[in-house]
Amino acid sequence: MLKILPKQTASMHTRDGVRLDADIYRPDADGEFPVLLMRQPYGRAIASTVVYAHPTWYAAHGYIVVIQDVRGRGTSEGEFQLFAHEILDGEDTVNWAANLPGSNGKVGMYGFSYQGMTQLCAAVNQPSALLTICPAMIGYDLYTDWAYEGGAFCLQTNLAWAIQLATETARLRGNKTVYQALFAASRNLPLTNPEILQQLAPHSFYHEWLAHSQPDEYWEKLSPKHHLQAVDLPMFHIGGWFDTYLRGTLHLYKDMAARSTKPQHLLVGAWAHLPWGRKVGEIDFGAKAASPVDKMQIRWFDQFLKGENTGLLHESPVCLFEMGTNIWRTFPKFPTPIHKSYFLSTTGLASIREDSGTLTPNPQSPVPNTFDVLVHDPWRPVPALGGHAGIPAGVFERSHLDCRSDVLTYTSEPLGEDLHLAGDVAVEIYCTADQPSYDLSAVLSEVHPDGRVYNLTQGYVHCRDVNASTKIQLQATCARIAKGNALRLSLSAACFPAYAMNSGNGTITSSDSLPEAQIITLTVNCGGQFNSHLLLPVVSEGDERDVGTRGRKDAENN
Template identity: 85%
Template sequence: MLKLLPKQTASMHTRDGVRLDADIYRPDAQGEFPVLLMRQPYGRAIASTVVYAHPSWYAAHGYIVVIQDVRGRGTSEGEFKLFAHEITDGEDAVNWAANLAGSNGKVGMYGFSYQGMTQLYAAAAKPSALKTICPAMIGYDLYTDWAYEGGAFCLQTNLAWAIQLATETARLRGKKTTYQSLFAAARNLPVTNPEIFQQLAPLSFYHEWVEHSQPNAYWEKLSPKSHLQIVDLPMFHIGGWFDTYLRGTLHLYQDMADRSTTPQHLLVGPWAHLPWGRKVGEVDFGIKAMSPVDKMQIRWFDQFLKGIDTGLLQEQPVCLFEMGSNIWRTFPNLPKANQKSYFLSTIGLASIREDSGTLIPNSQPPVTNTFDVFVHDPWRPVPALGGHAAIPAGIFERSHLDCRSDVLTYTSEPLVKDLYLAGDVSAEIHCTADQPSYDLCAVLSQVYPDGRVYSFTQGYIHCRDGINHITTKIQLQATCARIFQGNALRLSLSAACFPAYAMNSGNGGVINSESLLNAQIITLTVNCGGSFPSQILLPVIPSKPAPG
């Protein structure tokens, strides 16, 4: 570990003359060093230390570390507009950092969430000095990976983030009353009257995101995916099983792995968006779940910025934390597992009795054509609990929710041997409703012999054709887990997961007071067996990696 010089503050000017400020951490040593750049909107002193080591730790490993306030944030000049300037500003920042005194001209970037996004936008400009990036917890396609899931607006996370950014804007502009009102709103989510947020922050991106409820040119222009198709950089991708943006991390990794000529590595831990520790929700995953990211990033940067053979290129590129076993497993690529079907079967009382709905592991669906009916009441929607889209995220005991009459439960017999899962989980549910639109939430849990129920993945979809007989595919969050012998699997279905997702009025999402006023009671029917089977598809893998 090298000694450090005192922290410096330096400024650059973008091509249109806007001053951007940064803190610089330098080794107190002779020679030239690579530069690590992080660009973020929360005040550069924070430097993403909610999940990463302090920049001084990275500097002590022989790097010049630059933490920059993006345009219009911290002490940087200009107007902050979500993601609008990050391609050109990112390119300018990389070129400026590469030419700092003591730099060897090579730049790497790191950071998560917004700081992960700024890496992708900077990479889109293809500055020659940018040699590698380590994007963590990002949205690749902003519509499907960030703002919406299955066509449903991710209300709680989007609103919380929008209020956080708007509150900081009010503080920077000295609007005390607005700041106090937004600060109070942030502590009392959800804001049940969205018009209040419209009044407090009329220019927030949140309002545009609500208005653009379909994938269209607005999202295409904004999304990194539209700008990265000609980019080929070594990337270290980082995600969490309970991160709301895991879809983006996996989509970017898979896209790059399919077409890139440079190394693409992936790490997914048992973490929510933050922090990256051993406990998420009510489950402690043990000492191995503590974040290895800082040490891994140093190895990555040593490899690609210093030319040191760290052994990375001889290792399998995909590293996944297997929940239950609480160990890291490596793979040559994202597992393309065998899909094991569990068909839903019922005596018609799955909303009333836990022993009515069952999961049947069989190559053939049940012959009996049965169904369950349940009712969604907007006055008392099924509440969100953990998972990846709620605040707080993670694993929680949910037997009290499964007892509700507006939740259908389907439970397997206790497993006769351990079940290993890794990859995509999906449910195919044949459902109809008495309204033009409805939502479906699918939660997959394991049931312990003592009756405790712990969810480990879930998914959500907004359905726009409720009257017709259709089979709806719900994509659940990808997972990697070991389900132990003696535990059972349970699929829970509901028509709401509020406030994680905007509730369905029966004719679309509830996004304002008027749509809430017009929200209808929705009666839904789930068909099991016969000509309209419903099933859940699980990604089963071997208990041990295949030899070779």
């Protein structure tokens, strides 16, 4: 570890003359060093230390670390517009950073969330100095990966983020009244009146996101997916099983792994968006669940910016934390096992009794054609609890929710042996509705013998067909369900305020549309020709041997 010089502040000007300010951390040593760049909108002194080591730690490993305020944030000049300037400003910043005194001309980038997005934007025009990036928790397609899920507006996370950015804008403009009102709102989520943003931040991106409820040209212009097709860089992708943007992380990784000629590595921990620790929600996943990211990034940058042989290229590129065994497992690629079906069956009382609805891996043939009726009352919508879209996110005991009469539950027999899952989870639901529009929420949980129920993964979809087969894509996962425990699928027509409620005729976007909300009655088919079922990515014994039990070096030694 090298000694560090006092922090410096330096400025550059973009091609259109806007000054951008940055803090620079340098090793106190002779020679030239690669540059690690982070571009962010939250005040550069924070430097994403909510999840990463402080920049001085990275500098002590032989790097010049640059933390920059993006346009219109912190002390940088210009007007902040969400993602609008990050491609050109990112390219200009990479070129500037590569030519800093003491730089060897090689630049890598790191950061999560917006800081992950600025990496993708900076890579679009392929500046020659940018040799590698480490995007964490990003939206590759902003519509499907960030703003909407299954066509449903991600109300709570979008609203919370919009309020955070609008509050900072008010602070930078010296508008104390607006700042105080928005700050108070941020501490009282979920809001009963989301119109506060219309009143106090009429120019927030939030209003455009609500207005563009379909994947149109608006999203194509903003989304990295539509600009990165010619980019080929080594990337270290980082995600969390309970991160609301895991879809984006996996979307980008799978795309790059399929077409890239450069190494693509993936790490997914048992984390929410932040922090990246051993506990998420109510469950402590043990010491190994704590973040190995900083050490892994140093190895990554040593490999691609210093040319050192770190051994990375000889290791399995995918490293996933398996919840339940609480160890890291490695894979040659993101798992795509053959899905095992668990079929829904019922006595028709799955909304009333826990023993009515069952999950059966091998149903008897023919299966009787039965159904359950689900009634959604907008006066008392099923509340969100944890998962990846709720605040707080993570794992929580949910037996009190499963007892509600507007939640259908289907539970398997206790498992006769451990069940290992790794990959994408989905549910195929055959149902009819009495309204032209409705939503479906699906939660997969682990049921313990004493009756405790803990969510594992979930998904949500906005439906516009009153008589259809609906596929709900749940968040990908990697977990072991222990012998003696059972699986449970819980279905409802709301998960509020994680997702905006459905009025029966579309999304409720404001308090004005609340009186239009209708009671929605759904009929879910079980058995017969159209048998609703759960699709699980079960890892077979052969696959398990291929996976092995040794995580990547830094994850294992964390």
